[in-house]
Amino acid sequence: MEDAEEGKPFLPNDYTPAEIVRDTRSLRRRLLDWAWVFSTAIFASLSIFLYLRSTRIATYERGFSTDLDALKSQIQLHQVRFTGGLELNETGKLHRIIDPRQPQYVGPPAPEIDAAWDELMLALDLDLPLKESEDVRWTMKGEENDKYRVSLDMYHSLHCLNAIRRALDSDYYEPGVEHPYFFRLHIDHCIDYLRQGIQCSADLTPLGYEWNEEYQVPFPLFKEKHTCRNFDKIKSWAMERIPAERKEHIHSHSHPIAQRQD
Known part of the structure; x- marks a missing residue:
């Protein structure tokens, strides 16, 4: 009886090595996707900030890029x-x-x-x-x-x-x-x-x-x-x-x- 029990997985939901590799790759892919989304959002926000900053500075009162x-x-x-x-x-x-x-x-x-x-x-x-x-x-x-x-x-x-x-x-x-x-x-x-x-x-x-x-x-x-x-x-x-x-x-x-x- 003990030998039979020892041959079973410790937990019913334990991953096999192949499943662990597959899930690790999936997690890595999701992390890369989120990193891409995050970096894109940061780039877009920075672009908007710089655009608004440039339009605020380039005025008749502050001077334009063509002014000395x-x-x-x-x-x-x-x-x-x-x-x-x-x-x-x-x-x-x-x-x-x-x-x-x-x-x-x-x-x-x-x-x-x-x-x-x-x-x-x-x-x-x-x-x-x-x-x-x-x-x-x-x-x-x-x-x-x-x-x-x-x-x-x-x-x-x-x-x-x-x-x-x-x-x-x-x-x-x-x-x-x-x-x-x-x-x-x-x-x-x-x-x-x-x-x-x-x-x-x-x-x-x-x-x-x-x-x-x-x-x-x-x-x-x-x-x-x-x-x-x-x-x-x-x-x-x-x-x-x-x-x-x-x-x-x-x-x-x-x-x-x-x-x-x-």
Whole structure:
């Protein structure tokens, strides 16, 4: 009786060696499946986190990937009501709204207007150290060998706007000069460049209208505030990096372009 009992398995459900191998492989397969699911979930979560983080950082207020990295910390937003809008005065005459406390940049040629533009354009060209210009792919050496010549696009746009302003009174600024082909080419470049800049920034500030009895047409109102980057704050940063030549006088903006050789 004891011999018969000894020949039986210790427990009815004891596994045979083949069953143990099969179940071990099955367990390993399940563990691998769960590991794959877990790693996929982690990867997806990380991707979503990085995407949300990048979209949160890349904003008008924080700066975009195309903005100069060294300047992003200087970006500050504020609201501004533009001057220069058109309205009718008490006599029904159309006039331009100005702020007498601010420099005037348009009007018949005058030394005060030219001086305002000269002051505005002082930071047209910058000499930046390598650390501040690493994200600038195409440029040339500055006055100092360890610095690179860079312009902020807003200054190039202002340069273009000033060129158009001067072209309106070319007889005053260049009396007796027969304008070469480059003059028209330059102005065409500036107009088209400013067009693209306006489309790129796409200011969505709404303009309302009011009915004008004098002209019997809807007339736009220029009373809404715009959300702007603080130009003065950016200008202060730029003024600390102007080349020595810029401190003496306003010079030509045209420079040969070459790929940086580090």
